Amino acid sequence: xxxLQYIVTSLEGRINRANWWAGVVILRVISIVFGGLIEAIFGxxxxxxxxxxLIALALFxxxxxxxxxxxxxxxxxxxxxxxxxxxxxxxxxLDGWGLTGTPDQLNALGWIGVLVNLGVLLWFLxxxxxLKGTPxxxxxxxxxxxALT
Numbered sequence: 001x002x003x004l005q006y007i008v009t010s011l012e013g014r015i016n017r018a019n020w021w022a023g024v025v026i027l028r029v030i031s032i033v034f035g036g037l038i039e040a041i042f043g044x045x046x047x048x049x050x051x052x053x054l055i056a057l058a059l060f061x062x063x064x065x066x067x068x069x070x071x072x073x074x075x076x077x078x079x080x081x082x083x084x085x086x087x088x089x090x091x092x093x094l095d096g097w098g099l100t101g102t103p104d105q106l107n108a109l110g111w112i113g114v115l116v117n118l119g120v121l122l123w124f125l126x127x128x129x130x131l132k133g134t135p136x137x138x139x140x141x142x143x144x145x146x147a148l149t
Contacts, residue, residue, distance in 0.1 A: 008062035014073035016144040020128055023066035027059055052096040060089055067124065072140035073133035084120035091116045
């Protein structure tokens with residue numbers, strides 16, 4: 001079973017790939033649903049951008065918790081997740097505030113944001129979503145797969 005509260009609120013311990021994927025998909029669906037509602041109701045003006053910023057900030061810690069535990073499963077410090085999440089958050093906020101151009105015509109800042117997000121996506125996809133965790137216990141806790149057998 002998936003302990004969603006633990007996955008998105010705790011920085012302690014380790015999670016396997018399946019729990020990471022579940023956490024990432026759930027957080028992404030929440031982001032898309034709220035982002036779509038905000039844009040449909042309030043548009044992309046100041047108030048819509050403010051609400052989108054608040055949603056991005058609200059989802060930041062749960063995203064960090066999910067990724068930190070997965071890095072720890074790979075026997076790496078959970079803080080490594082910040083190396084990808086902070087630049088992605090900044091790129092998303094700049095986009096939400098309209099500083100990256102339009103969807104049809106990105107400016108230089110927009111292209112930098114696209115490249116940052118693409119790089120983080122590829123890194124996290126490979127490191128957290130595909131590669132196996134450390135077998136057995138490590139400094140961050142017991143093997144999350146051991147409980148499944």
